[in-house]
Amino acid sequence: MGGGVYQRGKAQQAPQGVDLGGTLRAVLLSPLVAAVRGPIDVLGRFSRFGARVLLTVPTRRWSVREFVTQAGTLTARCFIPVCATIFPFGAVIGVQGMAIFDLFGAHRLLSSLLSLVIIRELAPVLAAVLVAAQGGASFAAELGAMRIKEELDATAVMGIDPIGWHVVPRVLAMAFVVPLLTTLANAFGVAGGYVVAVGLYDQDHGVFVHHMAQLIGIFDLGASAFKGAVFGLLVGLISTWRGYGATGGAEGVGRAVNDTVVYSVMFILVVNYQLSSLLFGGTGG
Amino acid sequence: MSALAAGVRKVGAYAWFTVDCVRATVTHGVPWDRVMSESYKVGIRSFPVLFTMALFVGSNLAIQGHAAFSTLGGGNLVGMFVALAGVREVCPLLAATMVAAKAGTEMAAQLAVMRTKEQIDAIEVMAIDPRSELVAPSIIAVMLTLPALTVLTIAVSLISSMLVAVYQLGVDRGEYLSFLVGYLTAYDLFAATAKSVVFGLIIATVSGYFGFFSERGARGVGQATNRAVVTMCIVIITLNFALTSILYG
Amino acid sequence: MADSPSAQRPFDAIPDGDPVISFRDVHKSFGDKHILRGISLDFPRGRTTVVIGPSGTGKSVCMKLIVGLLVPEKGDVWVGGTNVPDAPEKDLMSVRRRIGMMFQDGALFDSMSVGDNIAFPLRRHTKLREAEIHDAVDHALEQVGLPGIADRAPSALSGGMRKRVSLARAIITKPEIVMFDEPNSGLDPLTSDEIDSLISRMKEELGITFIVISHDIVGTFAVADKIAMLYNGHLVASGSPDEILHSEEPILRRFLARNMDLPALPGAKP
Known part of the structure; x- marks a missing residue:
């Protein structure tokens, strides 16, 4: 529900006396309290849900067939968004990188920097963000609508655990599909840079390829996919958590989708920082 | 081919919707009270999230820039990397993506709910144009607030990257600053702001389009929100390439 | 097409009882679903006309056609002197x-208080001062029997109250026609009765044209001056409540019989 100018209460009686203390409290204090208490609350509820889902995995009381279906749809639906965004991203790095290396007359280094940034950082993050926006949001929307229409209750009444049936396959599908898409994104991102460097700026094909693997190795490809898997698991848990717990009719479904995207992007960026320090911190410094 | 035709029709419908919003605003006037409330929603409520993200992204920029350049024998070039990559590309995109994720999806969901609950019909029956009443204010609001948020994002990420570069990576502060200031131009700030104005238009109109024409019901609301956020992400990133080519190509 | 001459005059020039809204051979379909198949129907000025029929027969579609939210494939919808489907935006x-x-x-805006909801059309269409708007809102709330709830949020109201607030918002601009979409749906019998008596009372107070869409037979006979029944996209019967009660139309008889089985039905016996 939108707040805004149409405040409830005395909104009609024109803003004659402005309650300065109240305003200050509202502006300064309440976000502060919310900033401290909100995240702790949210994290607590999220980890409880996550634990419940992950503990259901080894019981094997979940449908493998559903997992395959979900993984298939997820790949089909997210493939184009991921590739369509990482490619121009690679191209942008090409354009800007050319501008930077122009300053040093070191064009040949472009592909080194490009593959480093794409594979270590951008591909996993971008793939996960796009999957969150496309797949995660649709998981939240589906589960939310099922919750609102009491379909999840119906599943439970039939003696089927809705977590095992609806949630676990989706979470696992995410954890499985995001690394795949990340690996694809690595290729598409570098290709985007290649098109700019070789196609637009006439860099030599051989130079580009030769320097590509200068800064990175097979470890980085693995680390990239590993990041993807972690992000996928996170997005899977967040989206099903918001959808599964949706309340309050159609608005509730909208809120679930909104929360999924916001939380996913936040978690991805924060966790990415940790993972980068963990995986590449030693080699970088 | 029919998928392509459907896609083209969608883009056409979206373009018409945008034109309609502008036309409705011209003929019916702008409800400035709604512009204010929308700006508040977009600006103030996206800021905490954006602030946190800018901290992390800024430090990550420093770490990656350092990693890349130290192998090439120039760890102190990190200031330049942050100035160029961060200000030109990462910060405008980060601000736009976060606002799209938070405010954009919220607008799409709210419009879809209003469609479901016949509130948009109610506005029309009152002889008020729902586009000028509901969509136009958010267009203005996002186009005004996103540039401001982008500038704030730039400031926060520059500070956080400097802290990481100096205290974690051991880069000399004077050297960092001289490279930062040396490579950062007013044109970069102008370009970042210009980009974010365009992104703002995209966020408000795309989320408005999907919310406004959503199907009724819980499923419809979810679907509209989902489509809005994916489309926003793809269009913003693709457009970023075009804008970079125009501004720096 | 317009064979109803009075329909082309402005509202206030139309004598009481002459049609203020006229459907002429209206067709409307959604995809391959043909909802209205040639409806011709008059709504007399200053009277309450109730359109009844099973759900999915296009009653709500009729209402949306009147205000131009939908456009028919074929046929005219005259409102006063305006043919709505062809009307330029200004006339619409x-x-x-x-x-x-x-x-x-109710279709109340969730983000506004009840009072702001009711004041909304006034704020957008008139230059009244806040104090005047305030008085008008209070008066409208009193008229619908809900004095003093202007500060509440719509989400805190019951279904019946939301409908009443929606009515208050509808009448605050002093319209010449008021339309009711399923005033009894989703209400318990007692609240339903209250809404019916509110409609009758408003009718006496305002003396304007009412159009009611309903599948509730009891309520229909309580408020109607004229009843029209839609079935399968056709108009199967129309006339005064008395004529409808004595009609031999088989579909109408079946529809009535199903609902007339209810024991507590005042005035149901012919």
Whole structure:
């Protein structure tokens, strides 16, 4: 529900006396309290849900067939968004990188920097963000609508655990599909840079390829996919958590989708920082 | 081919919707009270999230820039990397993506709910144009607030990257600053702001389009929100390439 | 097409009882679903006309056609002197400003208080001062029997109250026609009765044209001056409540019989 100018209460009686203390409290204090208490609350509820889902995995009381279906749809639906965004991203790095290396007359280094940034950082993050926006949001929307229409209750009444049936396959599908898409994104991102460097700026094909693997190795490809898997698991848990717990009719479904995207992007960026320090911190410094 | 035709029709419908919003605003006037409330929603409520993200992204920029350049024998070039990559590309995109994720999806969901609950019909029956009443204010609001948020994002990420570069990576502060200031131009700030104005238009109109024409019901609301956020992400990133080519190509 | 001459005059020039809204051979379909198959129907000025029929027969579609939210494939919808489907935007807006509508679930804006909801059309269409708007809102709330709730949030109201607030919002601009979309749906029998008596009372107070869409037979006979029944996209019967009660139309008889089985039905016996 939108707040805004149409405040409830005395909104009609024109803003004659402005309650300065109240305003200050509202502006300064309440976000502060919310900033401290909100995240702790949210994290607590999220980890409880996550634990419940992950503990259901080894019981094997979940449908493998559903997992395959979900993984298939997820790949089909997210493939184009991921590739369509990482490619121009690679191209942008090409354009800007050319501008930077122009300053040093070191064009040949472009592909080194490009593959480093794409594979270590951008591909996993971008793939996960796009999957969150496309797949995660649709998981939240589906589960939310099922919750609102009491379909999840119906599943439970039939003696089927809705977590095992609806949630676990989706979470696992995410954890499985995001690394795949990340690996694809690595290729598409570098290709985007290649098109700019070789196609637009006439860099030599051989130079580009030769320097590509200068800064990175097979470890980085693995680390990239590993990041993807972690992000996928996170997005899977967040989206099903918001959808599964949706309340309050159609608005509730909208809120679930909104929360999924916001939380996913936040978690991805924060966790990415940790993972980068963990995986590449030693080699970088 | 029919998928392509459907896609083209969608883009056409979206373009018409945008034109309609502008036309409705011209003929019916702008409800400035709604512009204010929308700006508040977009600006103030996206800021905490954006602030946190800018901290992390800024430090990550420093770490990656350092990693890349130290192998090439120039760890102190990190200031330049942050100035160029961060200000030109990462910060405008980060601000736009976060606002799209938070405010954009919220607008799409709210419009879809209003469609479901016949509130948009109610506005029309009152002889008020729902586009000028509901969509136009958010267009203005996002186009005004996103540039401001982008500038704030730039400031926060520059500070956080400097802290990481100096205290974690051991880069000399004077050297960092001289490279930062040396490579950062007013044109970069102008370009970042210009980009974010365009992104703002995209966020408000795309989320408005999907919310406004959503199907009724819980499923419809979810679907509209989902489509809005994916489309926003793809269009913003693709457009970023075009804008970079125009501004720096 | 317009064979109803009075329909082309402005609203206030139309004598009481002459049609203020006329459907002429209206067809409307959604995809391959043909909802209205040639409806011709008059709504007399200053009377309450109730359109009944099973759900999915296009009653709500009729209402949306009147205010131009939908456009028919074929046929005319005359409102006063305006043929709504062909009307330029300016004329359409002036038609809409003469019509108020009570929505099925209220269609109140969640982000505004009850008072702001009711004040909304006044704020957008008039230059009244806040104090005057305030008085008008209080008066409208009193008229619908809910004094003093202007500060509440719509989400805190019951279904019946939301409908009443929706009515208050509809009448605040002093429209010449008020439309009611399923005033009884989703209400318990007692609240339903209250809404019916509210409609009758408003009718006496305002003396304007009412159009009611309903599948509730009891309520229909309680408020109607004229009843029209839609079935399968056709108009199967129309006339005064008395004529409808004595009609031999088989579909109408079946529809009535099903609902007339209810024991507590005042005035149901012919």
